[in-house]
Amino acid sequence: MSAASYVQSILTTLKQRDPNQPEFFEAASALLKTITPVLEKHPEYMKANILGRIVEPERAIQFAIPWQDDKGQIQINRGFRVQFNSAIGPYKGGLRLHPSVNLSIVKFLGFEQIFKNSLTTLPIGGAKGGADFDPKGKSNAEVMRFCQSFMTELSKYIGPDLDVPAGDIGVGAREIGYLYGQYKRLKGAQRGVLTGKGLSYGGSLARTEATGYGLIYYTDELLKANGESLAGKRAVISGAGNVAIYATQKAEELGVKVITVSDSNGYIVDENGIDVAVVKQIKEVERGRIKAYADRVADSHYYEGSVWDADLQYDLALPCATQNEIDGTQAARFKAAGVIAVAEGANMPSDPEAITAYTDAGILYGPAKAANAGGVAVSALEMSQNSRRLSDSFEKVDGQLHDIMQHIFKASADAAAEYGMAGDYEAGANIAGFLKVADAMYYQGMKVYLDIN
Numbered sequence: 001m002s003a004a005s006y007v008q009s010i011l012t013t014l015k016q017r018d019p020n021q022p023e024f025f026e027a028a029s030a031l032l033k034t035i036t037p038v039l040e041k042h043p044e045y046m047k048a049n050i051l052g053r054i055v056e057p058e059r060a061i062q063f064a065i066p067w068q069d070d071k072g073q074i075q076i077n078r079g080f081r082v083q084f085n086s087a088i089g090p091y092k093g094g095l096r097l098h099p100s101v102n103l104s105i106v107k108f109l110g111f112e113q114i115f116k117n118s119l120t121t122l123p124i125g126g127a128k129g130g131a132d133f134d135p136k137g138k139s140n141a142e143v144m145r146f147c148q149s150f151m152t153e154l155s156k157y158i159g160p161d162l163d164v165p166a167g168d169i170g171v172g173a174r175e176i177g178y179l180y181g182q183y184k185r186l187k188g189a190q191r192g193v194l195t196g197k198g199l200s201y202g203g204s205l206a207r208t209e210a211t212g213y214g215l216i217y218y219t220d221e222l223l224k225a226n227g228e229s230l231a232g233k234r235a236v237i238s239g240a241g242n243v244a245i246y247a248t249q250k251a252e253e254l255g256v257k258v259i260t261v262s263d264s265n266g267y268i269v270d271e272n273g274i275d276v277a278v279v280k281q282i283k284e285v286e287r288g289r290i291k292a293y294a295d296r297v298a299d300s301h302y303y304e305g306s307v308w309d310a311d312l313q314y315d316l317a318l319p320c321a322t323q324n325e326i327d328g329t330q331a332a333r334f335k336a337a338g339v340i341a342v343a344e345g346a347n348m349p350s351d352p353e354a355i356t357a358y359t360d361a362g363i364l365y366g367p368a369k370a371a372n373a374g375g376v377a378v379s380a381l382e383m384s385q386n387s388r389r390l391s392d393s394f395e396k397v398d399g400q401l402h403d404i405m406q407h408i409f410k411a412s413a414d415a416a417a418e419y420g421m422a423g424d425y426e427a428g429a430n431i432a433g434f435l436k437v438a439d440a441m442y443y444q445g446m447k448v449y450l451d452i453n
C-alpha cells in the first residue's frame with residue numbers, strides 16, 4: 001500500500017468510527033496529510049501501523065461532576081480526560097472549562113498536544129481534559145465547589161509521573177488552586193500533579209506569561225527567517241485571556257503596536273496601542289468584559305462581532321481566543337489588509353479554508369502546535385522544578401522558554417526543508433513532532449513483533 005493510501009485508509013476509518021467528532025477529524029486530517037513523505041521514508045511506521053495507533057487515545061474518561069450552586073440546587077456537568085499518548089513521557093495537557101466542551105474538542109486538543117509536547121524537546125506525552133461548565137457569572141464559592149467535585153473523580157487517574165493537567169480556557173490560577181487543594185486533601189501534597197500553580201505552592205515563575213511570550217518569540221523567529229522583524233509592525237490580537245494578554249505585553253515590549261483585543265461578544269480597537277495594564281485590570285482582577293476598556297481608554301472603540309471581520313490595516317494576525325475563529329472568507333481579506341504573517345496563540349484557530357487562503361496569498365503561517373508550545377514547555381519546567389524541590393528565577397525560566405521557541409522554529413523549518421517543503425512551517429512542525437513520537441512508539445513494542453513476523 002502506498003503511504004498516501006495508508007493515510008487515506010486511516011482517515012476513512014476514523015470518520016466511520018467517530019462521525020460526530022468534527023474538530024478531532026479536522027485536527028487528525030491536517031496532521032496526517034502532511035506526513036505522507038515521512039511514511040515514504042519510514043515504511044516501518046506503516047508496517048507497525050503507527051498512524052492507526054496514534055489516532056486512538058490510550059485512555060478516555062468521561063464522568064459526572066455534581067456540584068451545589070449558591071441557591072442550594074444540585075447541578076451536573078460532564079467531565080473528560082483524554083490520555084492520548086504516553087510514548088515519550090507522562091500525559092500532559094490542560095483542562096478547559098467552557099460550555100462548548102465535548103469529547104470531540106477534548107480529543108482534538110489532546111491529539112495536537114502529542115506533537116506540540118514532542119516539539120518542546122521535553123519528556124511529556126499528550127493529553128487534554130475539561131468540562132462543559134461555564135465559569136462566567138459563577139461566584140468564587142461555586143467555582144470552588146465545582147473544582148472540588150471535578151478533582152474528586154479526576155484524582156483517580158492522574159499523578160506526577162502519570163498525568164499532569166494544567167490550565168486552558170476558563171482555567172487560570174484560581175481554578176488550579178482549588179483543584180490542587182482538593183487533590184492534596186485526597187492524596188497528600190504532591191506538587192508535581194498539576195502545573196500553573198500559584199508561586200506560594202510550587203508554581204513556576206514565568207508560567208503565567210509563557211504561552212503569550214512564547215508566541216511572540218516564535219513570531220520573531222518566523223519573521224527573521226524571512227527577512228522581516230517585529231519592530232514597527234502593527235498586530236491584531238484576538239482574545240483577552242491569558243494568552244492574549246501576555247502576547248500583547250511581549251509584542252509591545254519588542255516594538256509592535258497591538259491595536260486590538262477581543263472576547264466572544266466583541267472587540268476593542270485602540271490605534272494608540274492596547275494598554276495592557278487596563279486589560280489586566282478588567283480581565284484578571286475584575287473578571288469583567290472587554291467592552292469596559294472603551295469606557296476607560298480615550299480614543300479607543302468597542303464593536304460587536306468578530307475582530308476578524310474588522311476593516312483594519314495590519315501586518316501580523318495573532319489569533320489567541322479559540323478554535324476555528326478565522327474562516328476562509330475572513331482569511332481571504334488578510335492580504336489586502338497588509339498581513340504578512342499569521343501565528344497562532346490559540347489552538348487550531350484557523351479553519352482548513354483559512355490555512356489554504358494564507359498559502360495562496362503567500363502569507364507566512366506559524367501553526368499552533370509550534371507557536372503556542374511555550375505554555376506547556378514552561379509547565380514541563382515547572383514539573384522539573386517540583387522534582388528538584390527548587391524554584392528557578394524568572395530570568396532563567398524566560399531564557400529557557402526563549403531557547404525552546406527558537407529550537408521549535410528551527411526544528412520545524414529544518415524538517416520542512418528536509419522533506420522538500422521549505423517554508424511550510426505547518427508541515428515542518430507536524431513532521432518534527434511526529435518523528436520523535438513515532439520512533440518511541442515503534443521501539444516500545446512493535447519491533448519485537450515485527451522481527452518475529
Ligand code: NDP
Nearest residue numbers: 168169170211239240241242243263264321322346347375
Ligand atoms: P482564557 O480563558 O484565559 O481566555 C480565552 C479568551 O478567548 C477570552 O477572551 C474569551 O472570551 C475568548 N474566547 C473563548 N471562546 C471564544 C469564542 N468561542 N469566540 C470568541 N472568543 C472566545 O484562555 P487562554 O487565553 O488560556 O486560551 C486561549 C487559547 O489559547 C485557547 O485556544 C487555548 O487552548 C490556547 N492555549 C492556551 C494555553 C495556556 O497556557 N493558557 C497554552 C496553549 C494554548 P470570553 O470571555 O467571551 O469567553
